[in-house]
Amino acid sequence: MASALSGRTDRSSPIVPQRAISGPLTMVAASSAPIGTPDRLEPAMPILSLARLDCVFFDFDGVIADSVDAKVHAFGELYRPFGEDVRAAVEAYQRAVPGETRYEKIPKFHRELLGVTLSAEDVASWCARLGDLVLDVVVESPLLPDVIDVLEELRSVGIPSHVVSGTPHDELAIILVRKRLGHYFRSVEGAPRRKEPIVEKLLDTYRLDPARCLFVGDAMTDYRCAAACSIPFLGRADPLDSPFPPGTWVVERLGQAFPVKRPDLRRAA
Secondary structure, three states, X not given: OOHHHOOOOOOOOOEOOOEEEOOOOOEEEOOOOEEEEOOEEEEXXXXXXHHHOOEEEEOOEOOOEOOHHHHHHXXXXXXXXXXXXXXXXXXXHHHHOOOOXXXXXXXXXXXXXXXXXXXXXXXXXHHHXXXXXXXXXXXXXXXXXXXXXXXXXXXXXXXXXXXXXEEEHHHHHHHHHHOOOHHHOXXXXXXXXXXXHHHHHHHHHOOOOHHHEEEEEOOXXXXXXXXXXXXXXXXXXXXHHOOOOOOOOEEOOHHHOOOOOOHHHHOOO
């Protein structure tokens, strides 16, 4: 099997400074005081200062919706007719590289696993077949913890949010409407455009200072986009199984980083 399938410091940064850690930009923690009950003390999480934040870019799968496994399964089903080994390789790659678009993955899978080079028309057809498999299951996937609380808080203080996803644009728009989330976002942007040019265009259109923005993602595709656009990054992942470089600020649930109204949401469930 081909190897491709192996699996700035700134005072205006939206993070309240105390302890610097590495990332695409300098990430910092707000406090080291413990929180919780006397019999269960836990270190406080870094908390964003919304006064220093002008915009938030969110990935969708694995950040807003708990839909990563649904997409892994859909990719596997798409390639099941080619045998168990191919299906397993496709699912493994999808888990390892969730942020890569289907317009990149499908021709890669065909070329490297099946020895087939797809035409542009064939790629579009296969992508549409995947869309048929995945749309309803993503719509039915639950939202991740704290998402509505965070989106409501951002909206209440007038901080715009944008979705920047590897999901095809039209499909993503349908998902947001069917999940009744569209009103939370100023824009919704998806594939086949890559994330970096999407974010660069939004920064230019809304005259945003990258240092006063935040990108929230769950994959290295998101991390690299934030780095390329000089935007602070927040990873949404299990901190004990993070895909990001050491020192990246990672939370399991968004309420651990955003100041939402329920203080208990700082603590992981």
